[in-house]
C-alpha cells in the first residue's frame with residue numbers, strides 16, 4: 001500500500017470504528033486488527049484501482065477435446081516442427097497421452113516425450129526438465145497431466161529459453177522475483193485432474209529443497225496459450241486424487257470470492273503494471289460463485305463414485321471456472337498457509353497417490369487450514385462468507401454477520417468429512433511444536449497475504465494455525 005493510500009486508510013478506519021462496533025457487534029480489540037469492509041469500499045471510490053483485466057488461456061472444453069490438441073497447437077505455432085510433450089510416469093500410461101501424441105503427429109509435429117515430471121515438483125525436478133527442454137531446442141510445448149506436470153512444463157520452457165540461476169525468477173522474498181525477460185514458445189496445457197487450474201494461470205509452484213520452502217514463479221508470460229480440458233481424463237482418477245484436487249478448486253473459488261476488492265489496490269501506472277492477483281472483481285465473482293455451487297453439489301459425488309460422469313465432468317468445469325477466477329483475482333490465506341504446510345510435510349500419505357516419499361497433496365495442504373482461515377477473515381466481509389456457505393449447500397437462513405465464519409467453517413468441515421479428507425493439521429502429522437515454523441513459512445508469502453480481505457500479521461497466523469491443529473468435532 002503506498003503512503004497516500006495508507007494515510008487515507010488510517011483516517012477512514014478511525015472514522016468508521018465506532019459505527020462498525022455498533023453495526024457488526026465487533027469488539028474494539030478485534031476491530032483494531034482488521035480492515036473493515038466499509039473502509040475498503042470508501043477508500044476504493046476515492047483512491048483505488050478502477051480497472052481490472054481478465055486474461056486466460058484459450059479454452060476448449062468437453063469430452064474428446066484432446067483430439068484437437070494438434071490443431072490448436074498448429075494455430076498457435078504455424079511454422080513449428082519440434083514439440084516437447086511433458087507428462088509423468090503414471091499419466092504417461094493412459095490413453096489420453098497416446099491420443100495427444102497421435103493428434104500432434106497428424107498436425108505435422110515431431111514429438112519428443114518427457115515423462116519424468118515429479119508430483120509436487122522441486123527446484124531440482126524443474127531444472128532436470130529444463131535440461132531436457134534446452135537440449136531439444138523445441139518450437140513448442142504440450143503438457144498432459146495434473147498441475148505438477150503443467151507447472152514443470154512452464155518452468156522447463158522458461159529456464160531453457162532464458163537460462164538463469166534457479167532463484168532468479170522465483171517470487172520475492174524467497175527468490176529474486178525478476179520478470180521473465182520475453183515471450184516463451186507456445187504451450188498447450190491438457191489437465192488430467194479437476195483441480196489446480198494451472199492450465200489457465202501464469203503460476204508454477206515448486207519446493208525449494210535447500211530452504212524447505214514451497215513457493216513459485218508468477219508471470220503472465222508463463223500462462224499457456226491454450227488449455228484443452230477433456231473430462232474423459234478424470235474418469236479413471238482414484239478417489240483420493242479427486243478429493244484433494246476438488247478441495248483445491250473449492251478453495252480457489254472461496255479465496256477469489258473473499259479476496260480484497262481490486263478497487264482497494266493502488267492504481268496501476270499502466271496496463272502491464274496491473275498484477276495478476278489484482279483482487280476480486282466482477283468477472284471473478286461470476287466464476288467463483290458458479291464453481292462454489294458446483295463443488296457443493298458434485299464434489300462428494302465425484303469422490304465417492306468414479307462412474308458418476310456428471311459429477312466428474314461438473315468438477316472439471318468448476319476447476320476451469322475457478323482457474324480463470326483465481327488467475328485474475330488471486331488467492332489468499334489458505335494458499336499462503338498451504339505453502340508452509342506442504343513444504344514442512346510430516347510423513348502423511350494420501351490414499352490414491354503413488355507410494356514412496358511422504359506427500360501432502362496440494363489440495364489437502366490448502367483445505368486443512370481453510371476452516372480456521374475463513375473464521376479469521378469473515379469479519380472483513382461477512383456477507384460474502386455467508387453467501388459462499390450457502391452456495392456450498394449450508395443453511396444460512398437466520399445467520400447474522402457475526403456467525404459467518406462459523407457457518408462457512410462448518411460447511412467446509414462437513415464436506416471434508418464426507419469426502420474422507422484429513423480434517424485438520426493434527427491428522428497430517430502436525431502439533432503445537434510446529435506452529436512457529438508454519439507461521440514463519442507463511443509470513444513470507446506476502447503476495448498472497450496482501451490479497452486477503454483484512455490485514456494478516458504474524459500473531460494472526462499464529463492464532464489461525466493453532467485453531468487449525470484440531471478441527472471442531474473431528475475426533
Ligand SMILES: [Fe+2]
Pocket residue numbers: 196248252335362366
Ligand atoms: Fe491451489
